[in-house]
Ligand code: BES
Ligand code: ZN
């Protein structure tokens with residue numbers, strides 16, 4: 001089984017995790033080999049120690065120093081592709097959070113997006129370290145892999161229809177209920193902005209709705225499912241359009257998180273909403289200066305058809321709010337401004353609840369899923385008020401673009417609310433995080449949920 005630990009009864013090779021300069025913690029015969037080889041325990045180094053007959057006696061992975069380890073994550077897991085193919089067992093004493101990171105990193109290091117190429121050969125496997133919840137780590141890895149596959153699949157094979165299929169498959173796997181509102185049915189069902197954004201595509205827009213669980217607080221996740229973002233009539237230049245298959249990264253990430261929540265059987269009721277559309281161009285495309293009336297009744301002046309995410313999310317958030325959840329969380333590849341602010345590695349998030357914000361930040365640090373709080377800065381509310389309508393979807397100037405987008409979304413939610421403006425993409429390969437689609441914020445949220453919802 002992919003992304004799972006090796007059967008604990010299989011014979012496993014001892015794997016030592018060695019800090020820089022600590023090769024004296026290796027068995028004596030291995031220390032000599034380490035010296036011969038120049039293995040010092042530097043971060044990312046690996047060492048395979050043979051017996052006289054050429055079989056594997058033990059192995060080691062360099063763990064560097066605490067200071068250097070802060071520069072990244074999943075350094076132990078990276079050994080999965082560097083060591084000879086075998087089954088390993090970590091024998092060094094690591095604190096539990098580091099063991100969990102090592103174990104998850106190992107599973108995720110084995111991920112490659114191979115839908116369109118011949119799959120690579122086998123990689124080394126790991127017996128689940130003692131003292132961690134192996135099942136939990138496997139479910140988290142599976143959720144993350146789902147997110148990555150959905151983002152990496154190009155828009156030709158991941159349009160609104162295929163996203164619906166993936167949504168249904170996930171729901172089916174967890175006996176969740178699904179409701180879908182498709183195409184022109186969005187108008188009588190009162191999702192005018194989802195329809196307006198998606199109607200110019202030959203691939204019909206839709207609203208995907210999943211419900212799971214029968215008791216506990218209601219958590220509603222809303223994910224931006226723009227399967228491709230051309231920018232619409234305000235068409236993006238080629239350089240900005242190049243990555244826009246990932247504009248359903250919010251949907252992919254909430255689906256990954258939903259898999260984790262349902263797979264672990266958290267004691268809550270879950271609803272997942274995904275407005276799935278393609279922001280395309282055709283004679284019936286919505287235009288700059290159009291004024292749309294949203295599901296909530298607020299009118300929105302379109303000042304840029306490329307600010308489409310907040311439009312489809314607004315209608316979905318209005319629906320989310322209608323059954324008064326304990327918490328609404330939206331995740332979206334919403335603004336370039338969020339990237340300028342914090343770069344590709346962190347998930348900026350917004351909430352009015354200081355306690356919840358610190359729970360998320362602490363949880364994020366525990367599970368190596370970095371986040372950073374940005375403010376719902378009220379003085380900027382005026383920037384999203386155009387005068388000619390209730391709201392402006394794209395304030396001119398672009399100052400505080402991530403904040404004004406978040407303020408726009410907040411106008412549609414009265415329940416407790418948290419919003420993540422994620423990138424969904426890893427631009428440079430790193431341990432356990434190959435270049436390409438990547439989940440951001442989901443693991444931090446999973447870790448924080450017991451506190452956020454008092455489970
Ligand atoms: N999907 C983009 C945002 C985006 C771009 C995310 C690049 C990640 C990487 C979104 O729909 C968009 O185009 N937003 C505009 C809004 C602006 C027109 C107000 C942006 O951020 O430039
Ligand atoms: Zn856009």
Ligand code: ZN
Pocket residue numbers: 226229247306308309333334
């Ligand atoms: Zn977009």
